[in-house]
Amino acid sequence: MNNQSKVETVEHTAINQRTITNSKESVTLKNKKKLKDAGLFALFVGPVFLAFTLIVLVPFFTGIYYSFTDWNGITGDIKWVGLDNFKYLFTEDKQFQQSFLLTTKYTVVAIILTNVIGFGLALLVTQKLKASNILRTVFFMPNMVGGLLLGFIWQFIFVKGFASLGELTGIPFFELAWLGDAKTAFWGIVIVSVWQGAGYIMIIYIAALQNVPQELIEAAKIDGANRWQILRHITMPLVAPAVTICLFLTTASSFKIFDANLSLTNGGPFKSTEMLALNIYTEAFVNNRYGIGEAKALIFFIVVAAITVLQVTISKKREVES
Structure with a gap:
């Protein structure tokens, strides 16, 4: 009985180790897939988002700042005037x-x-x-x-x-x-x-x-x-x-x-x-x-x-x- 119990214990340990290994491999594959998807997303969306930021967002928020100044659009003299x-x-x-x-x-x-x-x-x-x-x-x-x-x-x-x-x-x-x-x-x-x-x-x-x-x-x-x-x-x-x-x-x-x-x-x-x-x-x-x-x-x-x-x-x- 003792030998049989030892064999069963060894088998359970091996099964658990395989399960843990498979789980780690599964998590690794999922992480790789997520990284791949994130990379593809950045590859396709990144240039567009960068262009949108430079052409739309930056001028928009810069314009909001200038709306509270008396800048004439030419000189570097910018004075904050509030409302x-x-x-x-x-x-x-x-x-x-x-x-x-x-x-x-x-x-x-x-x-x-x-x-x-x-x-x-x-x-x-x-x-x-x-x-x-x-x-x-x-x-x-x-x-x-x-x-x-x-x-x-x-x-x-x-x-x-x-x-x-x-x-x-x-x-x-x-x-x-x-x-x-x-x-x-x-x-x-x-x-x-x-x-x-x-x-x-x-x-x-x-x-x-x-x-x-x-x-x-x-x-x-x-x-x-x-x-x-x-x-x-x-x-x-x-x-x-x-x-x-x-x-x-x-x-x-x-x-x-x-x-x-x-x-x-x-x-x-x-x-x-x-x-x-x-x-x-x-x-x-x-x-x-x-x-x-x-x-x-x-x-x-x-x-x-x-x-x-x-x-x-x-x-x-x-x-x-x-």
């Missing part, structure tokens, strides 16, 4: 306040028109038309032209083209001083921006409309539903996620409008069409008041971020309810 820049913007800088209100007005108008026209174009080209592919290309082409170039092209159209048409036809619409009057210049910027952006929004709506089950539409037609009822009660709820995306894109792009504003009117006449992005650019790089320009940019960032987050939250909630 003085922000007090100046909200109490004395009337042009900043005017630009902010004008940008808000423009954003509301551009969001509505761009989405309505984009959705209408998407409905048009998703019909069974022979020229639907050609129409998609034509409607999307303005989005491929740069904003500055597009603005200069439309500047020629508003100033020269419309004037010539007005002389030939006598139609008052073409005889307006489109870029010489504050009201018409504002609508000129809206026309160019919507004309450029509607085609891009159209593509997103097309993708959403093509995913609407045709069985539901056919069943609704059999039940006697007209086109408006089908659009309202079937199509719109099913394309709600696309509406959320398009509202987010148009909100962000409308608030940040710069190139069309610069090339069309350059803020004129008499700064009556100077949007917020152009106002910030002028303050920092034309007036050489970089600290105040950064303060404006920081306020601009906070407002745009808050509005877009609020818009996405409300839109997502409506998606769930519908």
